[in-house]
Amino acid sequence: MSLDIKRPNSNKTKKKMGFIVKMQLHNNNNRGGSNKRNLFFVFFRSYYRWILWFFLSLYFFTSYFAGDQSSPSSTTTTRLLSNHNPSSSLPSRALIESSAIVTPGIFSGMKIYIYDLPARFNVDWVTKSDRCATHLFAAEVAIHRALLSDSSVRTLDPEEADFFFVPVYVSCNFSTSNGFPSLSHARSLLGSAVDFLSDQYPFWNRTQGSDHVFVASHDFGACFHAMEDMAIEEGIPEFMKKSIILQTFGVNYKHPCQEAEHVVIPPYIPPESVQRAMDRAPANGRRDIWAFFRGKMEVNPKNISGRFYSKGVRTAILKKYGGRRRFYLNRHRFAGYRSEIVRSVFCLCPLGWAPWSPRLVESAVLGCVPVVIADGIKLPFSETVRWPEISLTVAEKDVKNLRKILEHVAVTNLSVIQRNLREPAFKRALLYNVPMKEGDATWHILEALWRKLDRSYRRSRVLSE
Template sequence: MREYWRWGVFILLVSCVYMVKIESFKFPILHHQQTERISGSAGDVLDDDPVGRLKVFVYELPSKYNKKILQKDPRCLNHMFAAEIFMHRFLLSSAVRTLNPEEADWFYTPVYTTCDLTPNGLPLPFKSPRMMRSAIQLIASNWPYWNRTEGADHFFIVPHDFAACFHYLEEKAIERGILPLLRRATLVQTFGQRNHVCLKDNSIIVPPYAPPQKMKSHIIPPDTPRSIFVYFRGLFYDVGNDPEGGYYARGARASVWENFKDNPLFDISTEHPTTYYEDMQRAIFCLCPLGWAPWSPRLVEAVIFGCIPVIIADDIVLPFADAIPWEDIGVFVAEKDVPKLDTILTSIPIEVILRKQRLLANPSMKQAMLFPTPAQPGDAFHQILNGLARKLPHDRNIFLKPGEKVLNWTAGPLADLKPW
């Protein structure tokens, strides 16, 4: 009871807020706080401008690989894997694009491999390997650049649950492994987990797509207090895919529910209200537990709305980790420690909470988590380009000798080898 009283006083303390503007967005921060610049190398990386540091050649593929797929199902523009679509659009008009492949540092193949949706709008990546193989065969046959390096100077956007393993169930993704033809390329992916077969060492980990305009439309009045201590909306059990309830989220979400469903400090439910974004702006802590994969759009939403992310996903590799100081803005809780969540969160000193909120109010950090239209300086598009620029110059060893081959074109499940 003492901890409930303590946090009730703190919630009253932060009831006065004012607004900070980020381009066309407004986000609440505490009245007596200023935003705090990210210090050291992370802040420098966050503010980097990639223009002039690299050139990207965009392959012109037949529209069946991208635009026609989107025309068939425009819902792809709004799901959490939409970065592959918006990155393509961004690069077509970007200052880093070159029409001369001979001067390119990087080559980009625009393939919308997550746009095969079920009637419920869920992406099914079962056709993705065949589609990606087909696109690579096309560029290898029509341009000389893939064959010089077998993709070592190419990058691909693969924003699936388990990236280029192309499956939403982890055991199936591990069994399949990364598509063999992508094993020399740089992958731009949402999935990141240390020591996992679906994460390449040189991958660039990016945030999932969260619709900027939708979030903008849910901004609440500036004088609204953060009256919720801990907030979460989502599944605790995935009964359809995990009837026994022990495999989904490695049991972490089930543990949240079983331990805190009746705790007055925890506002948690399976319901997803229309006030979801507004509620996040009223909360101090937002739970970001793993699901089938370790990441979710909640990471983006929490940063955008100034709600301290409580990251429950062992060994997660977070987006733009060299630019976003996740240790400073978030709280990390081991999956085994979920039953102690209330003690962990109520034990954090108030001055530490206030500093995390100051950092979360930093406009450049919020911008780095978004894929806005039109693009803005320092946004997620630019952070991806910064990641590619930091990999330059390429090691000369990536170029193969005449006739040399490294990749096995016939490796992988037989179903993946069928024509697309």
Template structure:
């Protein structure tokens, strides 16, 4: 600062004279102030006037049509302009083909009103909340629907907890989603433009967009007609033909709190002592639960309890325990048998806490198979072979267990199955975006550009 001041004041120093010439022009031998300095008052007055006028228009639009999706586009256009001036992009979109997602601003009854119950953001179906929350703050979000590749419809349908048993009740799901689609298609042109094919929903339930926990009822009800052209992010996935996955879909993991996982690993490191050989905690009826003729877990869990209930190598518990992650991190093998549906949150918890998942669910399709090398970090046992489970695990423990654990304990695998508040490179929401970037053939924007 002192050197600059000296140069500015000196009239004899050539460098000082050069600096003066650079910033002050002369007229009739006298220094002339630059344009910005001369007209500073007028520039300031114009800028302030424009700011208050734009603010007035924005507030006026909001007060006259508060629930309008069209109004939200206007408001977001102002916001996007100001943010583009004030901030630089935080991440490169190049890795995901410059993917852009528009998020509908639906009335709160479709999503945030449900968050009054804290369980809504933390239970196993909460990926519908986590993905919405992460995308909202993501650099991949666009406020201009004309430049969007995909349109995200944020409707939470798993937060209506039954007062009888405390489980999510999703009987209202179809009506709520139908109402949301009716709203977005009547207010804006983008749904009708593609018949919903570039629109994305989350269906993080037992049988995805069939919205029922019982398979035969789910199949009978089927996927709602209005969702059949869209992309469904769903936890349900199988390798055989099934009516509940007969739609363009991406298999995602169930939600497990990354904060809880981190807390568990701080107390017990992933490569620490594992004194439990085989672990399972959950529902295991001695007699299969029978609801109108539908058998729970296809008797697999019952057979595990019958065969290994008195085997000291097997740590089998039937009752809930809030700190059960402390048991997983102590275990070598974690059983992941099917329940009502093939998938289970135990799969994610096992990987995240370094316990080798033992998957017992015939034909299951696992989440993010292109990113997670499931065959190198887990074991698969057929439902019919559950009685041979002890021998299978003894053999693996004596042969290639160390290699499996080495692969399993890679931090990148844990990252890829967990949803965070913000999109993090390689995390579960990032993997969703990667999967969407492979479906850009559905993007109206890309088709328009390629045809021009």
């Protein structure tokens, strides 16, 4: 008795399938178009894996080459926008959503008309005092000059403009008593400028100024007062409420002094003063000051009609850490204090009358870790600049624990923060240059305006036609 063991015939299935196909083709001649669908189904069932593989391969192939068209400038901007973890190789969400990133070339589609106002609104003030173009409120001058120098965005034809820049310098009226800018004339000066525009041009009247841009680089922005309660009481001038305001004041909660379309910008620090400080930095790069602050600190905060300077925060710092070995605190002015910043590890940036301070920019661009002590502050260009990676935020109530907080950072992630601070793109974003440079403060202002192009009267007319 013999037992024949036959191996499975690998062609059997194929033959059977071929038979089915042939039979269906034969029957199609008899049954008409309905069996054509049956034939397609059988074919797809047999080869769907190959079809799926083909389309997936095509997708990844085209995606690879489409995503490989980045330029050096867009790479720099991507790194600035990215909220990535430096120790991780995974792409961040901002990197994945790269279509939302603005590159310099995109500004070529946006046009800004700069009003040529009479000299009494701007030039006369600079002529009267050199400080007008160099003090901490001088962003109004720097932005004006930078826009005048940028031929790619500026237009001399107001009919093709998306935005209209109103160059009025209101921070150059320095008080003779204390040397600080007096804002008592701000509302009348701006109101006079708007009256002039309304009379000489048609562009303000057609939108009530919604496509017009002002600078308000003061304690509480367009409220034009150094005391918060008075600023709130006076509010933003009615004629400016529909416009776009570039202001140093910003908070993360509802506030009457930012109840207008606005962009939070950095205070002005002369780039040449930063360079001079860097040139005086220790050759070995050593930072021998651990925690630094120089500025107004009251032994007892002055009570001005119930208002305490710095909400008492600076006084608390002085009382708690004044005389401590690791804290270098000084209440007296010193013209070369930036040379102290380049020697410091941590630079304290407590609020004054307003939440923001020029120390924030000075510390960051000189490589000292900014320690922001101002509850609810909104930092400049916070939508794009990675502030959490290059600064510390300490609640006002926690200043009593400041030493412990800084010591903890020093032994955990200080080196990472310092490395992030050395990133050129970040430093560039906080300084104003004339002419404007890609990625600097004025460039980021243009980026912010580009995102507000829906306010452009010209574009709305084009879309409606």
